[in-house]
Amino acid sequence: MALSTLRERPTLELRAAAKSFGPVRALRGTDFSIVAGDVVGLVGHNGAGKSTLMNIIAGVVGRDAGDFLIGGTAIGADYSPAKALRHGVRCVFQELSLCRNLDLAENTRMLHASLRGFGWRGRAGRLIHGMLEDIFPEHGIPLRAKVEDLSLAERQMVEIARAYTDTDLPARFVILDEPTSSLGHEATAQLLRFIRRAADRGVASILISHRLDEILEVCDRVVVMVDGEVVGRREAAGLRRRDLVGMMGHIETPLAEEATRRSLGIKRIATPGTPGQELPIEASAGEVVGFAGLDGHGQRERLRMLFFAAGGEGEAAYVAGDRGAEGVFPLWSICENMTIRSIAALRDGLLISRVRERVMARDWVDRMKVKTDGIDRLLTTLSGGNQQKVLFARALATDAPIIFLDDPMRGVDVGTKQEVYRMIREEAAAGRCFVWFASEIEEMANCDTVYIFHQQRATTRLQGTEVTSARIVQASFGEDALV
Known part of the structure; x- marks a missing residue:
C-alpha cells in the first residue's frame, strides 16, 4: 500500500481510554492516534500518564474503558504483548527489557519466533547487526557479547535496533520511551536521522522524551499530557521549547x-x-x-x-543515573528506598525508629513532589521520573x-x-x-x-x-x- 494511502486514516487509535491503579487515575478518557509514516512526540511531566498510555498500546496493561483500533479493527480485552507484536507494535521501554544473560542474537530471537531451525543464530545475528549498522554506524558492539557486559548506552542501542527489525512480522508502530537518555551526542543524532528515514518507509514512531529540542527536531506532531489527560495537540513546525513548557504548566x-x-x-x-x-x-x-x-x-x-x-x-552520597542496575530496590516500598541511606540518623537506641523513618519519607515526598498515593506503595508503582526523585531524596536526606x-x-x-x-x-x-x-x-x-x-x-x-x-x-x- 502506498504511503499516501496509509496517511488517509489513522492506523492506530485510542478513544476515551481510561486506566486506574487503585485510587490513582493514570488515564482519564484519553484520545490518541497515529498514522503510518508519522512521528509523534508525547511530552508531559513524570506521572502525566505517558507510559501508561504506551503500555496499553504495547499490550502490557489493559485499559479499563475506551475503544482501541488498529488498522480500523477493534482491539478486544484479550489484547496482549504477543498480539501487539503481530499488529506490528514494538516498544523500547525506559527500563530496558533485554535479557541480560543472553547475547544479541538470542535477544533478537525472543522477538521473532520465525527465527528457528538450523542456522537461526546466524540469521538473528545478521538481522540485529544490519539494523545496528543502519541506525548507529561504527557502533562497535560485539554480537557475541552478553547484554550484561555492555554499557548502558550500548544496551540502549541494541534495544532500539531490535525494535525496528523485520521478519514475517514487520515493525509498523515503534514506541520509543526516553530512547536517548543514555546515548551520547553522536548516537542521538544518528537515531533521530534514522527515525525520519523509517518514517519515509511508512514506519510510525511515537517518541516520549523530556529532551524537548529533540521532539521539535524530529517530530511531525506533538501531544502534551497533564495528569492523565491530553491538554494539547500541535504541529511541530513552528513550535518553540517555551511553547511546550507553557503547555505543560511550568515556567x-x-x-x-x-x-x-x-x-x-x-x-x-x-x-x-x-x-x-x-x-x-x-x-x-x-x-x-x-x-x-x-x-x-x-x-x-x-x-x-x-x-x-x-x-x-x-x-559522600551518590545518585545513580542507571537506577535499574545501581539505584533502586524494586521490591521495597517508597519509604524504604528513600530512607535506606539514613539509617544511622533514624536509630532509636539499637533499633530504627519507624516513626522518624515515616516522617522523613513523607517530608521528602512532599519536598520532591513525588506523585504517589502513599509511601508504603512499592517503588515500581511510580513512573521512571518519580523513581529518580526518590533517589535524589535518598541522597539529599543524608548529612x-x-x-x-x-x-x-x-x-x-x-x-x-x-x-x-x-x-x-x-x-x-x-x-x-x-x-x-x-x-x-x-x-x-x-x-x-x-x-x-x-x-x-x-x-x-x-x-x-x-x-x-x-x-x-x-x-x-x-x-x-x-x-
Missing part, C-alpha cells in the same frame, strides 16, 4: 545566586602515566562542579573514583557533605529538572558540594566550574561566564588544553 525560572564557599579538601586523583598533562580537580563546599565531554572519555569513571576516594561513613550525581536526569521531565536544579543550589548555599557528570551539555549551565574530559583526562576547566555550550563542545574535541 522555567533563573537559578539562585552563587553560594559562599568554604574549603572542603577533595583531593586530586591523577591519571597514572600522564604527569603534567591533566588538570587537578578541585571542589569546595557550596560549589557545584560539573564533568563534561564526549561520551566515553572518562568523565563517569573519574566521578566514581572521586566518590570512592571521598567515601567513608557519611562522607553527607558531598553529593555525586552520575548523569541523574535520565527520564526526568523539564519541570522536575528545574525543581531539582533549584534544590541543588539551595543545598549548595547551605554548604554542600556537588560533583555532577551529565551527558546533556545544557545541564552544565547549572555548575560553577566545569571540567571537560578528552581522551580520559581532564584537560579544560571553565568557570562562571566561561561555561557555555560552545566552549564545552570545543573543548570536548580537544581544541582547548590544560586551561
Whole structure:
C-alpha cells in the first residue's frame, strides 16, 4: 500500500481510554492516534500518564474503558504483548527489557519466533547487526557479547535496533520511551536521522522524551499530557521549547545566586602515566562542579573514583543515573528506598525508629513532589521520573557533605529538572558540594566550574561566564588544553 494511502486514516487509535491503579487515575478518557509514516512526540511531566498510555498500546496493561483500533479493527480485552507484536507494535521501554544473560542474537530471537531451525543464530545475528549498522554506524558492539557486559548506552542501542527489525512480522508502530537518555551526542543524532528515514518507509514512531529540542527536531506532531489527560495537540513546525513548557504548566525560572564557599579538601586523583598533562580537580563546599565531554572519555569513571576516594561513613552520597542496575530496590516500598541511606540518623537506641523513618519519607515526598498515593506503595508503582526523585531524596536526606550525581536526569521531565536544579543550589548555599557528570551539555549551565574530559583526562576547566555550550563542545574535541 502506498504511503499516501496509509496517511488517509489513522492506523492506530485510542478513544476515551481510561486506566486506574487503585485510587490513582493514570488515564482519564484519553484520545490518541497515529498514522503510518508519522512521528509523534508525547511530552508531559513524570506521572502525566505517558507510559501508561504506551503500555496499553504495547499490550502490557489493559485499559479499563475506551475503544482501541488498529488498522480500523477493534482491539478486544484479550489484547496482549504477543498480539501487539503481530499488529506490528514494538516498544523500547525506559527500563530496558533485554535479557541480560543472553547475547544479541538470542535477544533478537525472543522477538521473532520465525527465527528457528538450523542456522537461526546466524540469521538473528545478521538481522540485529544490519539494523545496528543502519541506525548507529561504527557502533562497535560485539554480537557475541552478553547484554550484561555492555554499557548502558550500548544496551540502549541494541534495544532500539531490535525494535525496528523485520521478519514475517514487520515493525509498523515503534514506541520509543526516553530512547536517548543514555546515548551520547553522536548516537542521538544518528537515531533521530534514522527515525525520519523509517518514517519515509511508512514506519510510525511515537517518541516520549523530556529532551524537548529533540521532539521539535524530529517530530511531525506533538501531544502534551497533564495528569492523565491530553491538554494539547500541535504541529511541530513552528513550535518553540517555551511553547511546550507553557503547555505543560511550568515556567522555567533563573537559578539562585552563587553560594559562599568554604574549603572542603577533595583531593586530586591523577591519571597514572600522564604527569603534567591533566588538570587537578578541585571542589569546595557550596560549589557545584560539573564533568563534561564526549561520551566515553572518562568523565563517569573519574566521578566514581572521586566518590570512592571521598567515601567513608557519611562522607559522600551518590545518585545513580542507571537506577535499574545501581539505584533502586524494586521490591521495597517508597519509604524504604528513600530512607535506606539514613539509617544511622533514624536509630532509636539499637533499633530504627519507624516513626522518624515515616516522617522523613513523607517530608521528602512532599519536598520532591513525588506523585504517589502513599509511601508504603512499592517503588515500581511510580513512573521512571518519580523513581529518580526518590533517589535524589535518598541522597539529599543524608548529612553527607558531598553529593555525586552520575548523569541523574535520565527520564526526568523539564519541570522536575528545574525543581531539582533549584534544590541543588539551595543545598549548595547551605554548604554542600556537588560533583555532577551529565551527558546533556545544557545541564552544565547549572555548575560553577566545569571540567571537560578528552581522551580520559581532564584537560579544560571553565568557570562562571566561561561555561557555555560552545566552549564545552570545543573543548570536548580537544581544541582547548590544560586551561
